[in-house]
Amino acid sequence: MSATLGIELGLGAGILAILYGLYLISWILRQPAGNETMQAIAAAIQEGAMAFLNRQYRTVAMVAVVLFLVIGFAPQPLGWEAAIGFAIGAILSGAAGFIGMLVSVRANVRTAEAARDGLGPALNLAFKGGAITGLLVVGLGLLAVSGYYAIMLNVNNGDETKSIAALIGLAFGCSLISVFARLGGGIFTKAADVGADLVGKVEAGIPEDDPRNPAVIADNVGDNVGDCAGMAADLFETYVVTTTAAMLLGHLVLGSVPGATSFPLIMGAVSIITSIIGTFFVGRGTVKKEGIMNALYGGMIIAGVLSAVGFYFIAQQEFGGGVTVGTLRISALDIFICTLVGLAVTGLITYITEYYTGTTFPPVRAIAAASVTGHATNIIAGLAVSMRATALPGIVIVLGILIANNFAGIYGVAIAVMSMLSMAGIVVAIDSFGPITDNAGGIAEMAKMPEDVRNVTDPLDAVGNTTKAVTKGYAIGSAGLAAVVLFASFVQELSDRCKADAHLACSGTPITFGLQEPYVLCGLLVGGLLPYLFASLSMESVGRAAGAVVEEVRRQFRELPGIMDGTQKPDYGTTVDIVTRAALKEMVLPALIPIGVPLIIVLLGFILPGNGGAKMMGGVLLGAIVTGLFLALSMTSGGGAWDNAKKYIEDGHYGGKGSPAHAAAVTGDTVGDPYKDTAGPAINPMIKVLNIVALLLVGFLVH
Helix, strand or coil, rough: CCCHHHHHHHHHHHHHHHHHHHHHHHHHHHHCCCCCCCCCCHHHHHHHHHHHHHHHHHHHHHHHHHHHHHHHHHHCCCHHHHHHHHHHHHHHHHHHHHHHHHHHHHHHHHHHHHHCCHHHHHHHHHHHHHHHHHHHHHHHHHHHHHHHHHHHHCCCCHHHHHHHHHHHHHHHHHHHHHHHHHHHHHHHHHHHHHHHHHHHHHHHHCCCCCCCCCCCCHHHHHHHHHHHHHHHHHHHHHHHHHHHHHHHHHHHHHCCCCCCCCCHHHHHHHHHHHHHHHHCCCCCCCHHHHHHHHHHHHHHHHHHHHHHHHEEEEEEEEHHCEEECEEEEHHHHHHHHHHHHHHHHHHHHHHHHHHCCCCCCHHHHHHHHHHHHHHHHHHHHHHHEEEEEECCHHHHHHHHHHHHHHHHHHHHHHHHHHHHHHHHHHHHHHHHHHHHHHHHHHHHCCCCCCHHHHHHHHHHHHHHHHHHHHHHHHHHHHHHHHHHHHHHHHHHHHHHHHCCCCCCCCCCCCCCCCCCCCHHHHHHHHHHHHHHHHHHHHHHHHHHHHHHHHHHHHHHHHHHHHHHHCCCCCCHHHHHHHHHHHHHHHHHHHHHHHHHHHHHHHHHHHCCCCCCCHHHHHHHHHHHHHHHHHHHHHHHHHHHHHHHHHHHHHHCCCHHHCCHHHHHHHHHHHHHHHHHHHHHHHHHHHHHHHHHHHHHHHHHHCC
């Protein structure tokens, strides 16, 4: 299979995903949007979300313009090809989240209206709204990589080395937007949520989503900018980075095999088609309350099985004759097994995350039981679950790497990761279902819709809460594996540069990363601390922003006493503006860490002897991958478990709403909110930004 055919399939599938997404947008906009009250509430959410994203992207644009010029004017391996790729990646990454968010804030009110007709119609509409974001993520991602790779091959007269170097710039653009989107959206959503809960539910004793709470609109806005736009940018970046890293490794390891570089594009094309097919099987027929999760998983399983079938045939076509890499012989069956490893890791991490965060499993129920004896025991139980939840995903990832490496070396690991990420379309669809149903429940509450509507939106919201946690587990697992592939690419690129230039000090002594090397050990320690520092700054940012929300809500309750009896209306806009300004201010410092640290190491490299800069950079990347993976898993699983423990009690267990156990669970949920929706998920792009920047700067690390 030629590289040209791989590019053509990538372009075709990317366009197909976008066209199907546009069809779904037109279908959703044709659905009834409810009465005037519902539409007014939805309009306020839309206005707040648009205002935040517009201001966020203006802030990010200032950083992006500076980096674009720095990359463009820098010497090789940077330059204008990488800079243009950086700009394309940044724009499309922002577009994927922006468009998906625009649809989700319109699907929410239509889901609430559809709930009048029952569970099936509401589920169908919410999932289709989420599917738009998912399809845009994979469609725009594959289109960006395939299209820019084709352009660069043409510009560079078929030179794959230069063309893929430009793709690294594309990946960096995606990573930059992702880390800002995850941080900004995460700070916004959790500051609003925590502020609304602390004053509304705890101090004033009013229900969640009560229209009397001045922070309720900001809370609903946050669901969209955090869990929809933020997740879309995160997985868009992971998708593009993984595809680029797999292509780079294919070129470095199997460069003599025609089409090996473009094989990941073909995998992405196959999974886009199967993901579209999978969407047809969600929300069909009669759906019962206990069958919502199975309905969502049904589409995912069908897409996975069809992808596996497709992977078998394309592996036979590409590697049917087998290839030899050093002493390793790779057959088509070996490649196919690696694709199955990726699909298996996806399924296992999905199930494990649901086990630790779902209300039907022991970990969440243990936290709920611990809430009976007070706030402290709830926190202790939640922390214990959060730490234990890292073990099984870690083991699954280790086994995945070992099996894939055994069959096809490091290229096999890259193929396994690409197989995992190729499912991003259907996975993001299931994730974006969450904020849509959450908002639908809020609109139903604020618009005082009949109780039978809430009986539909509440179970959808509960499942959506679990799907968001599951998707974060998937995102973290795939990010960890992608970072391993990026590190392998970094090491291979260093090795190739040392071999290619006899004038370099490393030409006769290849760079190694043994623990006996002081520079490697120092790098490991620095890299290991970065996720903790990053998460700390993120948590503090949420705390400060939430404090501002608390003060504003208290002020309105104090100065507008008629809010509680309905004679005065709360000022939603002021709260939204406070959270917006706080989130944009707080996101900048943490986001600059993964960019600034590699630059500092490059500067140190000019004074450290024996290629000390390269060795330290390798240590930093390894340290960040290891601690970042487990810290992110711990935070997201623990936060999700705390949240669902609260919901389990609210369903009538251990005294139900208003009981001492419920008060303790609210405290745990408040602590877990920035864990699962701000700091934990934002570690993903931080790790990959570190690796991408290191790849971009690899030419400055060897002397």
